[in-house]
Amino acid sequence: MTTLSVVMATFRGARWLPEQLASIARQTRRPDELVVSDDGSDDATPAVLADFARWAPFPVRILDGPRAGLADNFRHALEASRGDVIAWSDQDDIWLPAKLERCLDTLAGTGADLVHHAARVVDADAESLGFNHPDPRRTICLDPLQGDPWHVASGFATVFRRRLLDDLRHGRGLDRVAWDTRPNSHQTLRAMHHDHVVALIAFARGRRCELAEELALYRQHGANAAGAPTVRGAAAWWGALSIGADEFAIRADAARGYGVWLQSIGVSSGGYFERLARRWDRRAETYRDTDGATLGVRVTRGLGVLARRATGDHDYAATDRGGMGVAALAKDALATVIGTQA
Structure with missing residues (x-):
């Protein structure tokens, strides 16, 4: 029993x-x-x-x-x-x-x-x-x-x-x-x-x-x-728009830390958390590279965000499949074109 x-x-x-x-x-x-x-x-x-x-x-x-x-x-x-x-x-x-x-x-x-x-x-x-x-x-x-x-x-x-x-x-x-x-x-x-x-x-x-x-x-x-x-609903969405490179880098560090700790206690994740960390590193880099750039560079970056989705990259898969979701795709495509606040 x-x-x-x-x-x-x-x-x-x-x-x-x-x-x-x-x-x-x-x-x-x-x-x-x-x-x-x-x-x-x-x-x-x-x-x-x-x-x-x-x-x-x-x-x-x-x-x-x-x-x-x-x-x-x-x-x-x-x-x-x-x-x-x-x-x-x-x-x-x-x-x-x-x-x-x-x-x-x-x-x-x-x-x-x-x-x-x-x-x-x-x-x-x-x-x-x-x-x-x-x-x-x-x-x-x-x-x-x-x-x-x-x-x-x-x-x-x-x-x-x-x-x-x-x-x-x-x-x-x-x-x-x-x-x-x-x-x-x-x-x-x-x-x-x-x-x-x-x-x-x-x-x-x-x-x-x-x-x-x-x-x-x-x-x-x-x-x-x-x-x-x-904070919920529209207010939460609005708040998410102000999040930028620094926050994404923190998320990458957290993922890396999770994987290292799990490994230390004998729980293997098959490299899952390192891959997750790299995904958020890429997002942070995209925002940093765009901040203060010319319109042409920003548009190029925005198209690159959309291309990663179109070519099957899993950065923007649904969150329940480990991705960042469609909302992140929309935010990144928009923010890279208009410039970031991070």
């Missing part, structure tokens, strides 16, 4: 924690354990956890956290868990009753190693804000190195098999060497969080499924450690 651990990190979460704990207790498939690492909360969080542990319909273990930040707090709880399947849990969300059951069914039915589901974004009072995050529009399963390499499966909406972390170069799980040498995230430019680490390993070596079903309420209350995007 597959065993399931819910792994939670807490810090000053007393206001929101009771609702999340109650939603875990209401699951149609209850976890076999809840492991909580509390990072030195000085509010009522320890009391809330202790009270829940007394009546919870499954074992609850409460650990003293390492007091080294969110990611280390999650890793601490993960290392203490025993389940074959792990469900990350934040302290301030609300899980819908079928979350664990649907995720386990998906893992079993597809042979996947990681499942990532949609969630409804709500305010502090759990009232809908009218959009989802994550927001997969269809249910899809992907094999290793398929899909968008920049997509990070949000922890609170992720359930994964522990075997993803087995047989790494330094032993079972994320040992200190693997953890302390993890690369910087392309999102934050700081060491990757727990969920990004697992998402990257899953991208390189696992089968992943995205579920279009809403299985949680993702609460936004102004003090989230991480939150849903605040």
Whole structure:
């Protein structure tokens, strides 16, 4: 029988924690354990956890956290868990009753190693804000190195098999060497969080499924450690137009760092991330070479962008096939002609 651990990190979460704990207790498939690492909360969080542990319909273990930040707090709880399947849990969300059951069914039915589901974004009072995050529009399963390499499966909406972390170069799980040498995230430019680490390993070596079903309420209350995007739609597109060579170079460096780290822990990507880095290097070079150039040079560069697409170069393949997408093609063709701002 597959065993399931819910792994939670807490810090000053007393206001929101009771609702999340109650939603875990209401699951149609209850976890076999809840492991909580509390990072030195000085509010009522320890009391809330202790009270829940007394009546919870499954074992609850409460650990003293390492007091080294969110990611280390999650890793601490993960290392203490025993389940074959792990469900990350934040302290301030609300899980819908079928979350664990649907995720386990998906893992079993597809042979996947990681499942990532949609969630409804709500305010502090759990009232809908009218959009989802994550927001997969269809249910899809992907094999290793398929899909968008920049997509990070949000922890609170992720359930994964522990075997993803087995047989790494330094032993079972994320040992200190693997953890302390993890690369910087392309999102934050700081060491990757727990969920990004697992998402990257899953991208390189696992089968992943995205579920279009809403299985949680993702609460936004102004003090989230991480939150849903605040810029969407037309504003996001407009913001993307100001991104230029420097940002593309950062993305190239991130891809290279991902590949090097994966190789260091014994996960081969067959050169995938080096090729990805070169793709973004080319994009950065195109923008730098165009900036300040004459109109004739810019037009030539723009035609070159279109030619790479026309001749089958995969720079502009769909993002779910590892490319940069049609939107990037349009931006690059336009920006190279009118000149860049980078």
